[in-house]
Amino acid sequence: MYAKVIVDVPAKQTNRAFDYMVPEAMKDWIAVGSRVGVPFGPRTLQGFVVELHEGTELDAGKIKSVAQTLDLTPPLTPELVKLGRWMSRTYMCHEITALQAMIPGALKAKYERHVCVREPEGQQQNTMLLPIQHEIIQYVRSKESVELESLLARYASEGVLIRQLIDEGYLEEMQLVKDRMTTKKALTVFPPESLEQLDAWIDELSVRAAKQKEVLEHFKRHPEPIKLTELLSELNISASTVKGLAERGWLRIEEVEVQRDPYASRTFRPTSPLPLTPEQQQVFGCIRESVNARERHVFLLQGVTGSGKTEVYLQSIQSCLDLGREAIVLVPEISLTPQMVERFKGRFGNRVAVLHSRLSHGERYDEWRKIVRRDVQVVIGARSAIFAPFTNLGLIIIDEEHETTYKQEESPKYHARDVAVARARYHGASVVLGSATPSLESMYRTLPQAKQQATVHRPAFELLSMPSRVEGRPLPKVNIIDMREELKNGNRSMFSRALYKAIEERLQKKEQTVLLLNRRGYATFVMCRTCGYVADCPHCDISLTYHQSSKAIRCHYCGYAERELSVCPDCGSEHIRHFGTGTQRVEEELGKLFPGIRVIRMDVDTTTEKGSHEKWLTMFRNRQADVLLGTQMVAKGLDFPYVTLVGALAADSVLNLPDFRSAERTFQLLTQVAGRAGRHQLPGEVFVQTYTPEHYSIVSASRHDYTSFMNKEMQIRQLHNYPPFHRLVLITLSHEQVPLLLRSGEVLASRLKELSRSLADGGVEMEVLGPVASPISRIKDRYRFQCMIKYRGETEIAPLLEQAAAVLDDAVKGQKLTLSIDVDPFILM
């Protein structure tokens, strides 16, 4: 048998499958999707088996053999292997990069150097060995193979002698592929097969063995295996007590794998399905029907905030599970809050695995293995959970589908929405994209014109809507506050008079307030107030950020850091100010305006610690604070009954970014945060503070009017050939020297233009812009230039990009030019 293997070297030359022979003994352990160790040049590398064949077209005598198998169960399914190939074509990445993205970090390869004794002896040169060298050889032989590092540690002063043994062929060096993470094991105590004997044994024990009797009594009450440590602490006994019983053969102690379950200590109150409102019922009916019929529909569910989308998800999943099929739910990382997890665990109990980035490597690995073992049928997680290795998917749900976090910014630069559609196609599964403010891309695909252009790869979407909140609760009233007027009237504070009054009222009534301040609106920087000097990173074209907690100023791109400044390096003035995070300043001001006010601040600084997110939200829910103040984190998914006031402090901060999606982002953020108010009995009120009160994104958000926003925005996008009408590809080149970069950029652009002309006959319109300096023109001492492609019409863009990029092969190989391609980019910097 022969295997085609994709090896762990992300490079153009190795971006294809290599052939290996599968030794007879490994046949039963290797399948498509298995990880293997294979010889590659002088090394052993990890690889993924992507095909298996009986024969080979190559010279069988020259084919090397697979050296190691790494798993008992392949971590990837044949479907995911296929998906990897699709991703590498769609997003222009190496196949290995796509495959690696699908498995938990714990399984990424770790290479260990081992030594073993070279047999047969006598091949070696006839050197006189020292006694210590003989000893080393003996030691290695007794162990079969020893990790080089541990050998060097054991014979710490004999490094040179060991090197000599290797050089002269007594010992042989080899590389083993190991998992970064191993399973966690714990000593576990097992009761006897037949419990009837316990009583007899208890009698048999002497009176002095009271503790041992207690252990046996324990198993009479709880006849299931228990971790040794637990048993010891429960009965307050020592390990020797239990060991004594094991020596008699009455109990058994064994090492057993334990699962790290981050939610193990939590109990979730079981919930049952709510009777649906007519709107929910309608939507649920459509989804259920599609799941039942394996129809591969992609639904775009537009439901206003508080319309009860989550309940629809839950019941749709239930009907999917009833058919014996599995479901994936994606939520944005920051809204994967305990509250969200609770809702799913409450309904589906231990049939749910949770995957998010705040888990440790080990926890993630264990959650993932629950899927592989078929212990769970539902996965809820952030972006990468879309790769959950289910084999019988019936439903994929993407909540807040407009969120930008579904697009991965490093290679593979995939969008989870597209991957979801691809997986659903394979499984005959349905996809539900839910949002109060769908992305223009998704909305476009529900329009009649998109239906005409639909293909298997880019199907049309079907629109479902829930325009009202459950139980007829009204959407909150939104007031726009013109901050220019405030200034004219002499108010220099961050709070308008109206918002100030509203907060005061909430404090009196013991109701709660959510305040949103977009982080990007108030940069955290260092400026001299005498001469205007701003501290910039010496390696990147960006200003340094002040971190109050570590008293350092730091570059977010390259990690460069220095201590906070006490005098201006330019003019020597002492009036140098470190501007803390915006939220920090707001917190201070709140304290001054409302003495005694209890504020919870949630931003990057206060949520780095594990579990802190959860802690703050629980405190807020328990009404231990009056105000929850934060960045986007506070805008999503929260459902607290006493929140009756929401304030957006600088609504237009996103609007000023140089990005064609800035109006869309502003509309979405304001709608989301406004949606946190008045979700239960108490009615809500919202204040939006802005310097551009007439902007259509702010006006439509204040009226809860998605349609008018969308119509206006679609017009603008069409006018400027932006998505969703045209698609974009961003190609960024970087190098230490500008002249080479500029030359390469020109070569690439003219090649792209040449190729695009040849496409015109096929009805594909393509425009090539650039090369121009990137908005962030230097990162880590490398300058950056970009070309942007805008195109419309059905075409496979990958072969064209590949052809174009080939003109730079020499510069990439010889001069270390780097080229990165982003298909359907989100960040244009």
Ligand SMILES: Nc1ncnc2c1ncn2[C@@H]1O[C@H](COP(=O)(O)OP(=O)(O)OP(=O)(O)O)[C@@H](O)[C@H]1O
């Ligand atoms: N059929 C129902 N009957 C009664 N209450 C319901 C029903 N469906 C949902 N709810 C309740 O309505 C509230 C809002 O629902 P949910 O959080 O699912 O809204 P949502 O559409 O996901 O909102 P958002 O987009 O703002 O997150 C929740 O407290 C939920 O328990």
Ligand SMILES: [Zn+2]
């Ligand atoms: Zn100065």
Ligand SMILES: [Zn+2]
């Ligand atoms: Zn830097």
